[in-house]
Amino acid sequence: MSILSTNEPPMIAVDSLYKRYHGPFGGDWVLKDVNFSIPRGISVGLVGRNGAGKSTLLRLLGGMDTPDKGRIVQNCQVSWPIGLGGGFQGSMTGRQNVKFVARIHGGEARIGQIIDFVQDFAEIGKAFDQPVKTYSSGMRSRLAFGLSLAFDFDVYLSDEATSVGDASFKAKATAAFRERIGSASLIMVSHSTGILKDLCQAGIWLHQGQAIWYDKLDDAINDYHNSIGKA
Amino acid sequence: MQQQQRSVQKRSSWQVTLHVWHALFMREAMARITGDRLGWLWIFVEPLAHILIFIGIRQLMGRIRHISGAEFIPWFVVGMVTFLMFSTVMNRCINAISSNRALFAYRQVHPVDTILVRAALEGTLKVLVLCLLVLGGQALALDVMPANALVVASVWLSLWLLALGAGLVLSVPVTVVPEFAKFVTMLTMPLYFLSGVIFPIQFLPREVREFLLYNPIYHAVELSRGAFFPHYQLLPGISLQYLLFWALSLVLLGLMLQLRYKARLMAQ
Numbered sequence: 001m002s003i004l005s006t007n008e009p010p011m012i013a014v015d016s017l018y019k020r021y022h023g024p025f026g027g028d029w030v031l032k033d034v035n036f037s038i039p040r041g042i043s044v045g046l047v048g049r050n051g052a053g054k055s056t057l058l059r060l061l062g063g064m065d066t067p068d069k070g071r072i073v074q075n076c077q078v079s080w081p082i083g084l085g086g087g088f089q090g091s092m093t094g095r096q097n098v099k100f101v102a103r104i105h106g107g108e109a110r111i112g113q114i115i116d117f118v119q120d121f122a123e124i125g126k127a128f129d130q131p132v133k134t135y136s137s138g139m140r141s142r143l144a145f146g147l148s149l150a151f152d153f154d155v156y157l158s159d160e161a162t163s164v165g166d167a168s169f170k171a172k173a174t175a176a177f178r179e180r181i182g183s184a185s186l187i188m189v190s191h192s193t194g195i196l197k198d199l200c201q202a203g204i205w206l207h208q209g210q211a212i213w214y215d216k217l218d219d220a221i222n223d224y225h226n227s228i229g230k231a
Numbered sequence: 232m233q234q235q236q237r238s239v240q241k242r243s244s245w246q247v248t249l250h251v252w253h254a255l256f257m258r259e260a261m262a263r264i265t266g267d268r269l270g271w272l273w274i275f276v277e278p279l280a281h282i283l284i285f286i287g288i289r290q291l292m293g294r295i296r297h298i299s300g301a302e303f304i305p306w307f308v309v310g311m312v313t314f315l316m317f318s319t320v321m322n323r324c325i326n327a328i329s330s331n332r333a334l335f336a337y338r339q340v341h342p343v344d345t346i347l348v349r350a351a352l353e354g355t356l357k358v359l360v361l362c363l364l365v366l367g368g369q370a371l372a373l374d375v376m377p378a379n380a381l382v383v384a385s386v387w388l389s390l391w392l393l394a395l396g397a398g399l400v401l402s403v404p405v406t407v408v409p410e411f412a413k414f415v416t417m418l419t420m421p422l423y424f425l426s427g428v429i430f431p432i433q434f435l436p437r438e439v440r441e442f443l444l445y446n447p448i449y450h451a452v453e454l455s456r457g458a459f460f461p462h463y464q465l466l467p468g469i470s471l472q473y474l475l476f477w478a479l480s481l482v483l484l485g486l487m488l489q490l491r492y493k494a495r496l497m498a499q
Binding site: 100 | 250253258337338339
């Protein structure tokens with residue numbers, strides 16, 4: 001916990017967080033007494049097996065969902081969770097979706113700028129004016145990523161947002177985030193350790209409902225790999 | 232400077248809500264225009280089709296009765312358009328949450344916002360339809376100018392609130408248990424007849440009339456007609472207060488349900 005010893009309040013503090021989903025047959029705790037705090041300017045990689053609660057944790061951090069118990073204190077502007085899990089209305093075109101998101105973030109005044117930026121970043125050509133339901137997952141991810149970068153958040157939440165992109169897009173996304181290191185940080189779920197190591201310093205391993213904090217991402221990845229028997 | 236502009240500004244809750252309503256309104260309006268091939272046209276063709284079909288049926292059956300204080304066609308048209316305002320706003324509200332589900336990825340957007348915005352959009356469209364029908368009727372030399380436009384406006388506003396309230400309440404079970412939608416459709420079908428749109432309830436026996444007076448939509452339909460036709464005889468017991476009582480109660484109940492079940496409504 002050496003990074004935490006500064007006097008500055010943490011960027012995000014999670015305090016005894018519990019979450020479960022109520023299905024027809026009850027539900028087990030997805031997150032059970034999760035505690036951690038993220039210092040300002042630190043990017044965190046979230047690792048854990050499928051169903052460990054990584055996306056749930058991101059949804060809670062993004063304010064899409066409310067915890068059953070416990071609380072999250074944020075001293076920063078947090079993005080919506082960027083990724084495959086939606087955020088676009090399929091019947092609307094890319095352009096309409098971008099306009100919508102710009103408006104709800106209070107960006108009506110510079111809506112033209114935002115559209116130009118996203119169009120430029122996503123590089124999806126004419127598809128920008130086609131309904132999003134016709135997009136491939138790679139195109140969706142390009143649009144989602146470009147859209148989130150049009151706003152200066154303190155923290156970007158990424159749920160496998162880069163995993164389906166091609167090599168050139170991955171490079172572009174990584175470069176865009178590199179540029180922002182120092183002014184913005186990233187909380188990232190990804191199963192590709194390469195991109196995690198590129199962008200994150202610290203790590204959280206979600207294991208059996210618990211979140212284990214690591215000052216060094218490598219240690220989190222090692223422990224996670226050991227637990228699934230992958231050396 | 233560039234950096235300053237791009238950053239996400241701190242806004243008050245009200246500002247955020249207003250921005251969300253604006254964004255949703257633009258999105259809903261676009262979807263309504265470009266949603267299907269008929270788009271805008273259908274908004275105006277639908278009430279006209281209803282009117283023509285029922286007038287046709289009545290003509291074929293030769294059962295045009297005399298309605299005291301009003302001619303049959305304007306009487307029917309006013310009742311029909313008033314009823315359609317209620318049923319369209321309510322039905323569109325019920326489906327508002329499920330058709331905007333993807334947008335709940337942004338924490339600024341709450342389920343109740345989608346219902347409020349839809350009700351506003353649909354209400355505006357129906358007022359436009361009414362205005363066009365009145366002007367169209369006037370052009371055809373039918374006497375359809377409202378005798379008391381202020382009363383028409385207040386009745387319509389009350390009925391709009393009733394539709395919004397019904398939408399707020401019913402969208403909760405319909406969104407949580409989608410099968411419930413079938414019951415809602417079945418239950419709203421007889422409303423057409425129970426609200427005195429096609430058949431003048433004045434002709435029914437007193438016991439039946441008193442039973443039908445429990446229906447607040449019937450009150451709105453009759454009040455609307457009363458405001459249009461200066462010599463129209465309203466049944467005793469028709470009151471704007473009764474309509475408003477239902478409307479405000481349903482809106483309150485609806486908002487409470489929306490608050491209570493917010494998490495369930497947002498769940499995928």
